[in-house]
Amino acid sequence: MEKFTTLTGIAAPMPLINIDTDMIIPKLFLKTIKRSGLGVHLFDEMRYNQDGSEKPDFVLNKEPYRNAKIIIAGDNFGCGSSREHAPWAIADFGIRCVISTSFADIFHNNCFKNGILPIRLPKEDIDKLMDDASRGANATITIDLENQEIKGPDGGTIKFDVDPFRKHCLIEGLDDVGLTLQREEQIKNFEEQRAASMPWLVR
Amino acid sequence: MGNPRTLFDKIWDSHLIETQDDGTSLIFIDRHMVHEVTSPQAFEGLRLAGRKVRHPELTLAVADHNIPTSDRSNGIVITNEESRIQVEALEKNTKDFGVPYFAMDDIRQGVVHIVGPEQGFTLPGATIVCGDSHTATHGAFGSLAFGIGTSEVEHVLATQTLLQKKSKNMEVRVEGALPPGVTAKDLILAIIGKIGTAGGTGCVIEFTGQAIMDLSMEGRMTVCNMAIEGGARGGLIAVDEKTINYVKGRPMSPKGAAWEAAIEYWKTLKSDEGAVYDETVIIKAEDLVPYVTWGTSPEDALPITAKVPSPAEARDAGKASAIERALKYMGLEAGTPLNEIEVDHVFIGSCTNGRIEDLRAAAAVAKGRKVADGMKAMVVPGSGLVKEIAEEEGLDQIFIEAGFDWREAGCSMCLAMNDDRLAPGERCASTSNRNFEGRQGRDSRTHLVSPEMAAAAAITGKLTDVRDLLKEGN
Numbered sequence: 001m002e003k004f005t006t007l008t009g010i011a012a013p014m015p016l017i018n019i020d021t022d023m024i025i026p027k028l029f030l031k032t033i034k035r036s037g038l039g040v041h042l043f044d045e046m047r048y049n050q051d052g053s054e055k056p057d058f059v060l061n062k063e064p065y066r067n068a069k070i071i072i073a074g075d076n077f078g079c080g081s082s083r084e085h086a087p088w089a090i091a092d093f094g095i096r097c098v099i100s101t102s103f104a105d106i107f108h109n110n111c112f113k114n115g116i117l118p119i120r121l122p123k124e125d126i127d128k129l130m131d132d133a134s135r136g137a138n139a140t141i142t143i144d145l146e147n148q149e150i151k152g153p154d155g156g157t158i159k160f161d162v163d164p165f166r167k168h169c170l171i172e173g174l175d176d177v178g179l180t181l182q183r184e185e186q187i188k189n190f191e192e193q194r195a196a197s198m199p200w201l202v203r
Numbered sequence: 204m205g206n207p208r209t210l211f212d213k214i215w216d217s218h219l220i221e222t223q224d225d226g227t228s229l230i231f232i233d234r235h236m237v238h239e240v241t242s243p244q245a246f247e248g249l250r251l252a253g254r255k256v257r258h259p260e261l262t263l264a265v266a267d268h269n270i271p272t273s274d275r276s277n278g279i280v281i282t283n284e285e286s287r288i289q290v291e292a293l294e295k296n297t298k299d300f301g302v303p304y305f306a307m308d309d310i311r312q313g314v315v316h317i318v319g320p321e322q323g324f325t326l327p328g329a330t331i332v333c334g335d336s337h338t339a340t341h342g343a344f345g346s347l348a349f350g351i352g353t354s355e356v357e358h359v360l361a362t363q364t365l366l367q368k369k370s371k372n373m374e375v376r377v378e379g380a381l382p383p384g385v386t387a388k389d390l391i392l393a394i395i396g397k398i399g400t401a402g403g404t405g406c407v408i409e410f411t412g413q414a415i416m417d418l419s420m421e422g423r424m425t426v427c428n429m430a431i432e433g434g435a436r437g438g439l440i441a442v443d444e445k446t447i448n449y450v451k452g453r454p455m456s457p458k459g460a461a462w463e464a465a466i467e468y469w470k471t472l473k474s475d476e477g478a479v480y481d482e483t484v485i486i487k488a489e490d491l492v493p494y495v496t497w498g499t500s501p502e503d504a505l506p507i508t509a510k511v512p513s514p515a516e517a518r519d520a521g522k523a524s525a526i527e528r529a530l531k532y533m534g535l536e537a538g539t540p541l542n543e544i545e546v547d548h549v550f551i552g553s554c555t556n557g558r559i560e561d562l563r564a565a566a567a568v569a570k571g572r573k574v575a576d577g578m579k580a581m582v583v584p585g586s587g588l589v590k591e592i593a594e595e596e597g598l599d600q601i602f603i604e605a606g607f608d609w610r611e612a613g614c615s616m617c618l619a620m621n622d623d624r625l626a627p628g629e630r631c632a633s634t635s636n637r638n639f640e641g642r643q644g645r646d647s648r649t650h651l652v653s654p655e656m657a658a659a660a661a662i663t664g665k666l667t668d669v670r671d672l673l674k675e676g677n
């Protein structure tokens with residue numbers, strides 16, 4: 001997994017609440033058997049007309065947001081399905097950080113596993129960042145994961161919380177499966193104890 | 204005995220391998236269901252890393268999302284190439300890694316969340332995961348069941364464990380009894396309407412109270428299925444006699460001495476007296492009527508007797524603009540009575556309402572009636588076995604005579620990944636679980652309802668209070 005330390009980039013404002021996974025990546029694009037290549041379909045129905053032309057009003061179709069690396073979003077971002085295609089599409093587009101007041105659980109989890117940092121902030125901070133983001137090219141902000149800080153275009157900083165284990169994995173680019181396989185002995189012991197105490201679960 | 208524990212605490216504790224200082228826990232997974240859409244990249248990951256599936260026997264794979272629901276008597280042809288590749292990938296992956304797989308032409312094939320309970324793969328007190336958010340369904344059996352992403356699918360395949368932080372535990376207590384004509388689906392829509400799509404975020408919801416325990420296992424599955432639409436990771440319901448009777452004698456459920464030991468334990472699977480929840484929401488069942496959704500989020504649920512809301516009634520600016528957007532998308536005017544909204548399609552099926560009891564309920568409404576002119580109504584059984592039982596009972600004939608299309612098992616128009624989908628602007632009364640923009644086809648419009656309400660809408664051509672229709676007689 002790609003490491004995440006600091007990120008500086010354009011932030012795109014998406015104030016709509018409840019942006020769901022069907023909006024992030026419509027199911028039409030779930031038919032892939034690969035992880036890559038979904039970025040062009042990110043927010044497909046909001047971003048393109050039926051004939052494939054771009055909808056000029058959609059934020060990621062406007063300069064400078066075409067190159068956004070960060071999204072500032074309305075409440076409850078990523079609700080809906082468990083599809084990891086949502087973070088894959090986001091990452092493939094080049095976005096590495098999503099900031100909102102709240103996220104759906106599965107999506108939140110899936111982000112960390114794909115090198116994306118989801119940041120939860122109080123409403124006032126989101127309003128401020130949304131405002132910053134709508135200033136276009138002047139909307140460059142910096143995310144410093146090590147120090148858990150967001151630096152706005154006007155030099156102000158906002159602190160954020162992040163789960164220490166998730167932070168460690170992001171900074172080091174660690175993969176969960178590899179980490180867990182180091183716990184072989186503990187898993188084996190558990191399996192033996194389970195077979196004895198709940199034999200009906202063994203098949 | 205220690206402190207009183209909730210049902211969630213009990214299952215969690217019995218699956219905990221270890222916990223790190225920050226609360227990240229490694230838990231053991233008893234059952235893992237796999238389908239074609241969220242697994243190819245997980246198997247690819249295993250291959251690249253040279254890893255094996257740790258417990259193929261605790262894994263069960265079935266293709267459901269992509270497969271056609273048209274007549275299968277002359278074999279199954281998936282015309283869309285990408286869909287076909289995805290199903291073929293599942294066939295190959297399960298073969299290469301030794302994972303049990305129900306092929307497309309196997310009568311046991313169906314929607315994963317219908318197949319698991321039907322086969323006795325789903326067991327009380329177990330941890331159950333699947334790369335699909337509606338895994339919450341299995342919580343109806345007093346099992347801790349939740350959806351995971353593809354990276355986690357890979358993690359479970361490789362290690363049979365998951366890294367999790369313990370969720371909070373919310374209780375939704377439904378007091379009293381549901382009035383006649385009000386179903387499990389209406390109840391869960393009402394609950395989501397009350398708590399909102401983010402109401403359960405970070406929680407596992409235990410559904411308690413008389414109205415819940417009165418439900419059949421099918422009804423409980425409908426409720427838990429949609430816990431995710433209330434933002435929760437999982438839904439849970441205590442084990443009782445109904446649970447045990449449902450599991451008994453299923454092909455994969457325990458037998459003999461193991462069965463006896465299991466039921467002793469399963470009977471303890473309820474929250475202790477005095478156990479503490481992080482939050483409790485109380486719903487009065489007596490007050491409920493049939494519910495429908497009007498908008499593009501499951502929380503846009505209202506009694507059928509209500510009217511389409513206006514942005515002016517919203518609790519805040521964010522919700523007001525969401526209402527405005529939903530009205531535009533749905534092609535609705537604020538103030539329109541919900542029972543005047545005309546629909547041109549009806550879909551009965553999905554892991555929410557594609558079980559035999561759902562089909563029976565819809566057939567009871569359809570019996571001796573005819574679908575409205577121009578109406579396209581389809582019934583898609585949740586599995587090949589549900590279809591078989593329905594045909595034995597003659598339900599297929601009732602539907603066909605009423606003018607419904609009787610189809611083969613699959614996810615179908617619940618998410619329209621196969622050919623069953625709406626054209627732009629078409630409007631459907633659907634027994635599925637999501638009414639998101641584009642869910643049933645680009646620019647399609649979905650109203651979520653119970654099977655009874657869906658059948659009633661098919662007959663009248665508009666959203667209808669099924670209680671009125673039944674009152675009128677034929």
Ligand code: SF4
Pocket residue numbers: 267268314315316335337553554555613614617618635636
């Ligand atoms: S029926 Fe619908 S909700 Fe259920 S698994 Fe299939 S697509 Fe998902």
